Amino acid sequence: NAGVTQTPKFRILKIGQSMTLQCTQDMNHNYMYWYRQDPGMGLKLIYYSVGAGITDKGEVPNGYNVSRSTTEDFPLRLELAAPSQTSVYFCASSTPDGRGANVLTFGAGSRLTVL
Amino acid sequence: QKEVEQNSGPLSVPEGAIASLNCTYSDRVSQSFFWYRQYSGKSPELIMSIYSNGDKEDGRFTAQLNKASQYVSLLIRDSQPSDSATYLCAVTRAGGTSYGKLTFGQGTILTVHP
Numbered sequence: 001n002a003g004v005t006q007t008p009k010f011r012i013l014k015i016g017q018s019m020t021l022q023c024t025q026d027m028n029h030n031y032m033y034w035y036r037q038d039p040g041m042g043l044k045l046i047y048y049s050v051g052a053g054i055t056d057k058g059e060v061p062n063g064y065n066v067s068r069s070t071t072e073d074f075p076l077r078l079e080l081a082a083p084s085q086t087s088v089y090f091c092a093s094s095t096p097d098g099r100g101a102n103v104l105t106f107g108a109g110s111r112l113t114v115l
Numbered sequence: 116q117k118e119v120e121q122n123s124g125p126l127s128v129p130e131g132a133i134a135s136l137n138c139t140y141s142d143r144v145s146q147s148f149f150w151y152r153q154y155s156g157k158s159p160e161l162i163m164s165i166y167s168n169g170d171k172e173d174g175r176f177t178a179q180l181n182k183a184s185q186y187v188s189l190l191i192r193d194s195q196p197s198d199s200a201t202y203l204c205a206v207t208r209a210g211g212t213s214y215g216k217l218t219f220g221q222g223t224i225l226t227v228h229p
Contacts, residue, residue: 033216035219040123040222042119042205042219042220042222043159043203043217044219045216045217045218048214050214090159096215101146101147101207102213102214102215103164103215104161104215104217106159108157108158109157109158
């Protein structure tokens with residue numbers, strides 16, 4: 001069982017370039033999320049999805065776009081990369097734990113540097 | 116005021132001691148509380164969840180929640196060098212519209228020295 005798989009693990013971009021971070025989960029979770037983590041900081045929510053075809057903004061959505069065409073996949077698109085987007089990106093998925101709360105499973109992360 | 120605030124540390128304790136990690140939150144409708152452990156260069160992993168006031172114990176870990184004071188803590192007994200990591204406090208609202216979205220604190224770095 002692979003869980004949540006992210007690619008690539010590392011990437012260096014030049015300012016103004018675009019790229020897509022891929023995220024796939026094999027647990028049939030409806031909810032998926034993209035977080036970013038800057039050095040020495042907690043995680044901040046970029047976008048989330050509650051099911052195929054349904055996405056919404058989180059706390060820090062500017063400069064990013066997402067899509068959810070299938071339950072399994074939730075790619076994050078960076079348009080016109082800026083140095084401020086240098087960060088570690090985590091994809092996660094979740095399912096309710098029977099207590100009304102959702103338990104998140106995180107991918108291994110994608111480290112992005114914009115120069 | 117930050118939504119979720121933790122002592123940034125670093126917190127250093129000797130092996131075998133009790134490590135105490137603290138977290139406060141500002142949103143009174145927060146209902147679910149989580150502690151994640153994150154080793155350097157790795158993704159967060161869930162170690163404790165707590166939903167009701169009081170204590171919840173799991174092995175060497177005890178989570179404590181006080182909703183009136185908007186305070187949640189994590190105690191690690193008999194600390195081991197392998198406990199050295201960043202500990203992230205996270206909260207979420209209850210109900211269907213929360214969709215499991217977590218708000219994280221900035222994390223507390225814990226170092227357990229032999």
